[in-house]
Amino acid sequence: MPKPATKSTKTVRKKSATPSVTHEAWLLDRLKDPAEAAAYIEAAIEDGDQPALMMALRHVAQAQGGIAKLARKSKLTREATYRMLSASGNPELRSLTAILDAAGLRLSVKPIGRRVV
Numbered sequence: 092m093p094k095p096a097t098k099s100t101k102t103v104r105k106k107s108a109t110p111s112v113t114h115e116a117w118l119l120d121r122l123k124d125p126a127e128a129a130a131y132i133e134a135a136i137e138d139g140d141q142p143a144l145m146m147a148l149r150h151v152a153q154a155q156g157g158i159a160k161l162a163r164k165s166k167l168t169r170e171a172t173y174r175m176l177s178a179s180g181n182p183e184l185r186s187l188t189a190i191l192d193a194a195g196l197r198l199s200v201k202p203i204g205r206r207v208v
Contacts, residue, residue, distance in 0.1 A: 122154035125195045132196065142178040148190065149176045155194050164193035 112120075122128045128151045135147035152161040152172075162172035167189055175182040175190070182190070191197055 118150060119154040122151050129196055145176050145178055145180045151194050152176060161190060161193050165189040
């Protein structure tokens, strides 16, 4: 004979909360802002992880209307841009600066801190 359910043994079914927006949609919306895009790419550069940097650049490209649109604006071929922004991509400096320029960004260098001699 089954044991009667008590308050402590009842299974409570909770409704799963459906996210209002996916993480990727939220991220791409944020990356439309040039300041957010710059900070995102800068963080990827600081991590020193090449595939992560390429992914960050892909996300920024997608937020700017897509990789094909960014390729047209940067005067690079679509195929070369897709290849360059792949996880194994290794863009030349001029290609990287062209992509960043098309996204409304630029590469810059700043001092880490005070240099001790």
